[in-house]
Amino acid sequence: MAASEPLSALSRWYLYAIHGYFCEVMFTAAWDFVVHFNWKFPGVTSVWALFIYGTSMLIVERMYLYLRDRCCIPARCLIYTIWTYIWEFSTGYILRQFNACPWDYSQFDFDFMGLITLEYAIPWLCASFIMEQLVIRNTLRLRFDQHQPEPRLPAGAMANGHVKSD
Incomplete structure (x- = not known):
């Protein structure tokens, strides 16, 4: 059996970034539907979301590995939520310095500087x-195979899928 190795940190970061990006688009589409009853579901995000989600989830992964045997899941989720608010505020504050922050929560009742809002605590x-x-x-369960066997083609078959005819 071929040995396998865990995904690299960069590979995991990429998966987390894509996942966060997709969830952001889906959440904004659903939110717009609930608030404005918009059947077009125009989900939006920013390229910055790739860095923001990928990096944050890689950090949460480290938290999970450290906390999983130390506290219960409700406590861990509360810690992750607090981290999310810290991360969202920090990245938003930095991006705002360059007029690049893609979100503005100033229209919400419980916002702080328009960068975070308590209305999103449950989500x-x-x-x-x-x-x-x-x-x-x-x-964390995903693995790369170290040695992948060469594909075996049936006798007379060519790599492009056509069978050789004599």
Whole structure:
């Protein structure tokens, strides 16, 4: 049996970034539907979301590995949610310095500087549970095969799928 190795940190970061990007588009589409009853589902995000989600989820992965045997899942999800608020505020504050912050929560009742809002606490808490239980745990199980066998073609077959005729 061929040996396998875990995904590299860069590979996991990429998967987390794509996952976060996709979830951002889906969440904004669903939010717009609920708030404005928009059947077009125009989900939006920013390229910055790739870095933001990929990096944050890689950090949460480290938290998960450290905390999984030390505290229960509700406590871990609360910690991840607090981290999410810190990360969202920090990255938003930095991006705002360059007029590049793609979100503005100033229209919400419980926002802080337009960069974070308490109205998203429950969605972030639910997302943290899904992130740990589905995304991070399954990503950590993924493996690369070190040695992949060469594909064996049937006799007379060529690599492009055509059979040689004599």
